[in-house]
Amino acid sequence: MIKYESPKPSATPTTVEALARVIGRFAQSDGDHATVIPGLTLHRRKAPTAPLHCIYGVGLGVVVQGGKQVTLGEEVADYGPGQSMLTTIDLPVLAHIMHATTREPFLGMMLTLDMRLIMQIASELELSQPDKGSSCQPVTIEKLDGALGDALVRLVNLLDEPQVIPQLAPLIRHEITVRLLTGPHGAQLQHLVAAGSPSRQIAKAVAWLKQNFREPLHVDELAERARMSPSTFRQHFRAITGMSPLQFQKQLRLQEARQLMLNQNLDAGYAGGLVGYESASQFNREYSRLFGAPPQRDIKRMRLS
Known part of the structure; x- marks a missing residue:
């Protein structure tokens, strides 16, 4: 059910490092930090955590430092620096931070996705229908695509310019949705909108x-x-x-x-x-x-x- 293998191209170390720097700059203490950008939260932990039952909505999670484990039913998936996790349906999961230290804390982010925007862009792109023989994976883990990583860096960096967030954040979120539909996660999103x-x-x-x-x-x-x-x-x-x-x-x-x-x-x-x-x-x-x-x-x- 959970996909482990990740196709190329992936984000370069520089992209992952840039995302780690900007997340670390805004999430300076342990916890889950909501931001003024709708749907964007930043996460930091200095030690591993106990497994926590929670609901993952439709969204994109990215780990840039440390490691995390997510359990869905009987399936277990680990993901770490430079990997992205897409959830395409609201799911009860068991999640916990596996790798984190004071010197190298866990750093990650979560971006809630807008289903209406996904469906709108999918129709505009005129994407091919998913293979009827292929199955939908509600959770997929892929290497972070370079272009997607760059867009995420720009989105988080907007926190430095709160006055332009209402104008620019929707544009970058639009780009992120396009990148997801046309990148490694695209097949799973296409299942959802077909x-x-x-x-x-x-x-x-x-x-x-x-x-x-x-x-x-x-x-x-x-x-x-x-x-x-x-x-x-x-x-x-x-x-x-x-x-x-x-x-x-x-x-x-x-x-x-x-x-x-x-x-x-x-x-x-x-x-x-x-x-x-x-x-x-x-x-x-x-x-x-x-x-x-x-x-x-x-x-x-x-x-x-």
Whole structure:
């Protein structure tokens, strides 16, 4: 499911070093740094981190120093300096920083992508339809293309000129989207925008689930929305996301409950009810299975770390 091999051409060391310098300049302390450029976050860590359950949306991640590991279902992928990771569908993943030190901290960035812009540019470029025999990979890791790397350097450097960000950031984001569609990641994006493709239909189902995960799950209704038979829908859903629709919904519910307890100091019973659980014992059991500890102990551990 996760692609490891990366075709040439790749970004030169100079491009990667330039991106590392500019990220390091704006992300000077440990953490995830939101920026005034919409959808752009910069990341820095001085030590490896524990695995963290999170949701990756449609976006581009780049590592320029250190190393990271991402687990989707049963698939595990490592990526490091000079590599880019594209996610083409909202996915619950397990991610952690593997390589980072005070002397050489982990440095990376994440850029959320605009699906409407991707579809618009794809239609303008008149790209060839993806091979019907090829499969969609919801997460792909490639060497950072040189031209794409240069555009990312220019985007981050705009943080030095906040007054021109509203005018120039959209232009550079447009270029980045063109580079993605025509570069090593292009085949996967084309799967996503191809009219009637299973990938696009499953992406719509995932988007609906993300908005309605509190509601009871009726797979037959989801399959009808995707214009597939229930069995075909289940097959494509698992092939693309690495899990069943029910497992996907559980992860969305449990991650939302975790954030409610962590950020709003809600107790486990109330948080479980808010995300759609009717049984407190079932919530506690499934929470412990996913996060490795009961809610109260897990939240205490999270706060201490």
